[in-house]
Amino acid sequence: MSAAANRxxxxxxxxxxxxxxxxxxxxxxxxxxxxxxxxxxxxxxxVARGIGELAQKGLLLKYIVASLFRVTWGFGLAVLVGxxxxxxxxxxxxxxxxxxxxxxxxxxxxxxAWIPVAILWFGITDLAPIFLIFLASVFPITVSATAAVxxxxxxxxxxxxxFGLTRTELFRRVxxxxxxxxxxxxxxxxxxxxxxxxxxxxMIAVNSGLGYLIIDARNAGKRYDLVVAGxxxxxxxxxxxxxxxxxxxxxxxxxxxYANRS
Amino acid sequence: MSLRKTLLIFFAxxxxxxxxxxxRLNPESVRGLGEYFRSFRKTxxxxxxxxxxxxxxxxxxxxxxxxxxxxxxxxxxxxxxxxRFNSWPExxxxxxxxxxxxxxxxxxxxxxxxxxxxPIKIVYLGHRDGSAVMVHKDSQIFRMxxxxxxxxxxxxxxxxxxxLFFRACxxxxxxxxxxxxxxxxxxDMPAALYSKSVDAICSGEPFMGQTELDGYGRVLWLTKxxxxxxxxxxxxxxxxxxxxxxxxxxxxxxxxxKSGQWLDQSVANRMSAAQFVSKNYYMQDPxxxxxxxxxxxxxxxxxxxxxxxxxxxxxxxxxxxSGILQGTAHFEDYVDPSxxxxxxxxxxxxxxxxxxx
Numbered sequence: 001m002s003a004a005a006n007r008x009x010x011x012x013x014x015x016x017x018x019x020x021x022x023x024x025x026x027x028x029x030x031x032x033x034x035x036x037x038x039x040x041x042x043x044x045x046x047v048a049r050g051i052g053e054l055a056q057k058g059l060l061l062k063y064i065v066a067s068l069f070r071v072t073w074g075f076g077l078a079v080l081v082g083x084x085x086x087x088x089x090x091x092x093x094x095x096x097x098x099x100x101x102x103x104x105x106x107x108x109x110x111x112x113a114w115i116p117v118a119i120l121w122f123g124i125t126d127l128a129p130i131f132l133i134f135l136a137s138v139f140p141i142t143v144s145a146t147a148a149v150x151x152x153x154x155x156x157x158x159x160x161x162x163f164g165l166t167r168t169e170l171f172r173r174v175x176x177x178x179x180x181x182x183x184x185x186x187x188x189x190x191x192x193x194x195x196x197x198x199x200x201x202x203m204i205a206v207n208s209g210l211g212y213l214i215i216d217a218r219n220a221g222k223r224y225d226l227v228v229a230g231x232x233x234x235x236x237x238x239x240x241x242x243x244x245x246x247x248x249x250x251x252x253x254x255x256x257x258y259a260n261r262s
Numbered sequence: 263m264s265l266r267k268t269l270l271i272f273f274a275x276x277x278x279x280x281x282x283x284x285x286r287l288n289p290e291s292v293r294g295l296g297e298y299f300r301s302f303r304k305t306x307x308x309x310x311x312x313x314x315x316x317x318x319x320x321x322x323x324x325x326x327x328x329x330x331x332x333x334x335x336x337x338x339x340x341x342x343x344x345x346r347f348n349s350w351p352e353x354x355x356x357x358x359x360x361x362x363x364x365x366x367x368x369x370x371x372x373x374x375x376x377x378x379x380x381p382i383k384i385v386y387l388g389h390r391d392g393s394a395v396m397v398h399k400d401s402q403i404f405r406m407x408x409x410x411x412x413x414x415x416x417x418x419x420x421x422x423x424x425x426l427f428f429r430a431c432x433x434x435x436x437x438x439x440x441x442x443x444x445x446x447x448x449x450d451m452p453a454a455l456y457s458k459s460v461d462a463i464c465s466g467e468p469f470m471g472q473t474e475l476d477g478y479g480r481v482l483w484l485t486k487x488x489x490x491x492x493x494x495x496x497x498x499x500x501x502x503x504x505x506x507x508x509x510x511x512x513x514x515x516x517x518x519x520k521s522g523q524w525l526d527q528s529v530a531n532r533m534s535a536a537q538f539v540s541k542n543y544y545m546q547d548p549x550x551x552x553x554x555x556x557x558x559x560x561x562x563x564x565x566x567x568x569x570x571x572x573x574x575x576x577x578x579x580x581x582x583x584s585g586i587l588q589g590t591a592h593f594e595d596y597v598d599p600s601x602x603x604x605x606x607x608x609x610x611x612x613x614x615x616x617x618x619x
Contacts, residue, residue: 039456039476040453065284072276116355120359204352206291208291215348216348218449219348220319222476251268
């Protein structure tokens with residue numbers, strides 16, 4: 001049976017509603033710019049032309065790849081560090097008590113405040129933005145992994161003890177699977193933050209990327225069409241990234257955690 | 263497929279694909295990373311490290327890209343690598359951390375850094391004049407006195423544009439507290455003036471010319487009217503680099519002196535520079551640089567760039583008055599005039615015909 005046949009009669013609404021809202025938004029934007037007769041703020045069509053110009057110059061793909069490259073590595077490292085560290089803190093309450101205050105001190109510091117440190121340590125290389133993106137995403141991931149272990153239902157652990165599981169088995173077959181749904185939610189939020197930070201991270205002397213596009217366009221005279229083009233591109237790619245992470249939630253290993261919600 | 267398998271395949275593929283694409287589309291990024299990791303294996307040697315020069319896309323730093331472009335066109339390579347920053351703090355931090363051995367920087371900021379113990383020496387000036395005070399064309403501000411009680415944007419606490427207002431107030435018999443100074447990054451100034459959130463803006467070009475070109479800005483006065491031969495940016499070099507690489511620093515100063523002479527030699531040269539600098543370095547519409555480099559041609563000047571004691575004494579005095587300088591560093595501490603002296607003796611304009619607009 002085809003997938004379409006499985007859908008409810010209102011499945012088309014899932015696509016039509018957001019598109020309608022987007023269309024209303026675009027019309028409102030265009031009208032407001034026209035009414036205010038602003039010479040600085042661009043109209044949607046001018047932004048589209050700006051994106052076309054970027055594509056023509058071969059900059060569109062170059063910038064998108066540069067930003068995705070930095071976010072991939074910064075965020076990837078944050079997952080590699082944050083998930084194990086968070087699980088560790090969740091399991092050993094002494095370690096949690098020791099590290100938690102420090103984590104809470106670092107967590108609210110904006111990546112922009114770290115720019116001087118990033119330049120000092122990593123110079124004017126790509127490592128500086130990668131470091132900023134790492135910092136922005138590692139704390140939410142750690143905190144969500146810690147909370148996942150701490151909120152685990154004690155009944156799973158007791159059952160596991162009755163079966164006489166070893167420590168490794170306990171971790172692999174009970175702790176990790178039971179925490180996965182919450183960790184994935186944390187990762188999803190952190191990916192949003194990582195992508196959000198790209199503009200700030202690219203304020204350092206890099207010469208590519210969507211954040212750079214915005215900063216560069218501000219330097220380039222009256223090119224606010226390109227500023228908004230950068231904003232639009234960041235938003236659209238953010239949407240795609242979120243959709244990709246949400247795909248993870250459809251796996252059985254994760255879905256059970258959401259079962260009673262859908 | 264199980265979650266683990268899917269994740270593994272997807273993420274391995276994604277990391278590989280994005281890294282390969284980055285290598286292909288942004289090779290300089292990967293080169294920079296390589297350089298960074300190699301620097302751990304051996305202690306960096308200042309005498310052979312690539313000579314990077316920090317600059318911002320403003321006309322005060324124009325000689326930097328011009329020298330690089332002409333060097334590359336004439337000799338096929340450039341001994342220096344201009345590194346473009348987007349704002350003062352990042353430019354200064356990269357210099358302090360030693361990533362750029364030389365940089366174009368605000369003169370009062372260089373003096374303040376010297377006072378704070380940074381091994382910095384000013385070796386040459388970036389330009390003379392080249393700033394303007396702009397007001398909205400509909401405003402009722404026609405003289406300095408009309409700015410009383412108004413909000414005026416300047417680029418930075420350490421900018422000479424801020425000191426300029428101290429001097430202009432004195433000339434007009436006003437106190438600095440009569441106007442309200444706010445700090446704002448120059449790229450944001452045109453939009454701020456357009457929306458009338460500030461009454462006047464003052465920074466280096468091309469941001470002032472932009473408001474005029476777009477039809478909502480009017481020149482209140484040019485720097486040359488209030489402070490003739492105004493200096494805002496200088497070329498500064500780290501002292502250890504001066505000690506170990508004298509020849510390179512001299513070549514840099516010579517190159518910049520030649521570019522200055524070349525820029526002031528003819529309007530045709532300026533128009534040509536407006537084209538190649540806009541397209542290759544500043545990524546701006548060439549109309550902007552064309553406008554500010556020609557209307558009027560003495561809006562910004564690139565000759566007589568040797569650092570002179572009386573000029574800096576005036577900056578020091580205004581700096582103390584405005585509270586940004588302590589007065590503990592003097593001309594001899596923060597200027598090394600030897601390179602400029604050697605350059606003025608022998609340097610003539612580049613023999614270079616730029617691409618026609």
